[in-house]
Amino acid sequence: MEDSAYGERSYQTTQIDHRYGERVHLLHDPLSLSLLARLCAQETKQPAVSQLIKHLYRRLVHEVVNQRFPRVIRRVETRMKAVTDKGVFEGALVDPTTPVVTVDIARAGMLPSQVCFEYLNDVIQSEVVRQDHLIMSRVTDDREQVTGARISGDKVGGEIDGRIVLFPDPMGATGSSLSKAIGYLKENF
Structure with missing residues (x-):
């Protein structure tokens, strides 16, 4: 039985209002903006540059997958299944x-x-x-x-x-x- 808390739901993130059109998305994400500001600062050098790029692109691809990738309802037996029949998760996951x-x-x-x-x-x-x-x-x-x-x-x-x-x-x-x-x-x- 599907867990009602994890069923098919739309996902939204907070975005900044702009006039670039509906196909442009500017994330309103204070943590990412903080990392981006640090990346762009004059005093930021390697290896910090590469580490910050990695953090920012992981965050960005995470958001893209959440927003744009299809989902499927899946049933997954968890480790708890060994001790209870209720040890099963069912919900909408990335396909x-x-x-x-x-x-x-x-x-x-x-x-x-x-x-x-x-x-x-x-x-x-x-x-x-x-x-x-x-x-x-x-x-x-x-x-x-x-x-x-x-x-x-x-x-x-x-x-x-x-x-x-x-x-x-x-x-x-x-x-x-x-x-x-x-x-x-x-x-x-």
């Missing part, structure tokens, strides 16, 4: 068969994608979790001004249709690299 790809863009850094890949393998069956790689560099004009991005190689494990595709972009500046990466995968895979 462990959800096919997902995390894409690293090797221009700004691969750490965020690796963090997401490892985290997803704890929740989703490893057979349907994949990490793809795009090699990207900036394009400059004759005055050395950045005018775009170029993809010079990839290691993509197959089709992306029917999969949730995540781009944990460490730069997050103008979005041109991310836009180029999304377009490349759509056109080629």
Whole structure:
């Protein structure tokens, strides 16, 4: 019998109001903002930079899974089952068969994608979790001004249709690299 406290429920997190449109989500999370402020501070150096990036991307992928991944009702016998017939949990859990790809863009850094890949393998069956790689560099004009991005190689494990595709972009500046990466995968895979 399903535990009524853990049935299918919508999940919501507190978000900051903005005018970027309904597809943009800005989390109102004081802990993450504190970590982000520390990451961005001038005095923050390695290895703290990498550790903070890991904390922030674990938090971010956690939120994405809660908000966007499908759920299934599952029945799990707990360790208590050995002493009581009531040692069974039944409720809505993240669907462990959800096919997902995390894409690293090797221009700004691969750490965020690796963090997401490892985290997803704890929740989703490893057979349907994949990490793809795009090699990207900036394009400059004759005055050395950045005018775009170029993809010079990839290691993509197959089709992306029917999969949730995540781009944990460490730069997050103008979005041109991310836009180029999304377009490349759509056109080629």
